[in-house]
Amino acid sequence: NIWSNKKSNYYARAMSVSYEIIAVLQYWNRDSTHTQRLKLAPAFEYISQNYKAFDFDYNALCKVCNLSYSYFITLFKAVSNMTPIQYVTKMKIDYSKELLITEKYSITQIAELCGFDNVYYFSNVFKKHIGVSPTAYINTL
Numbered sequence: 001n002i003w004s005n006k007k008s009n010y011y012a013r014a015m016s017v018s019y020e021i022i023a024v025l026q027y028w029n030r031d032s033t034h035t036q037r038l039k040l041a042p043a044f045e046y047i048s049q050n051y052k053a054f055d056f057d058y059n060a061l062c063k064v065c066n067l068s069y070s071y072f073i074t075l076f077k078a079v080s081n082m083t084p085i086q087y088v089t090k091m092k093i094d095y096s097k098e099l100l101i102t103e104k105y106s107i108t109q110i111a112e113l114c115g116f117d118n119v120y121y122f123s124n125v126f127k128k129h130i131g132v133s134p135t136a137y138i139n140t141l
Helices: 010-050 059-065 069-080 084-102 107-113 119-130 134-139
Strands: none
Touching (some): 010 059, 010 069, 059 069, 069 084, 084 107, 084 119, 084 134, 107 134, 119 134
16 A cells, blocks of 8 residues: 555655564464474374384374374474475484494394384495495495
8 A cells, every 4th residue: 555655755664564573474474384394293202102013003093193184284384395205214224323323233133123124125225315334324424
């Protein structure tokens, strides 16, 4: 309205209103991100306690947050920039890297400790994420 009427100082007043709108939108965006994280807190807790399980229950994530599957996936992607499967896989790979560094376990044992039911699948996933096989990763240490 200010812009349309073009009364004195219309440009400065319109810009002032625009900046106020931008500030409010940025506040809402920050607040909504915080709210989204709170809604997903039970899921992240569930993941941290269960990600090493062979039979990790992805459906339980929606249930612990009391959200529909589609809404949960949308929120999860917005907060973590990845799907729950990608997030859990990343946690498994990060844990496997820690175990590889200790050099206490065989690659088969590490695959089992990280919740992979097949050492070959673990090696393929590891290589896809890290760029080298678990054996090559150990050799670079």
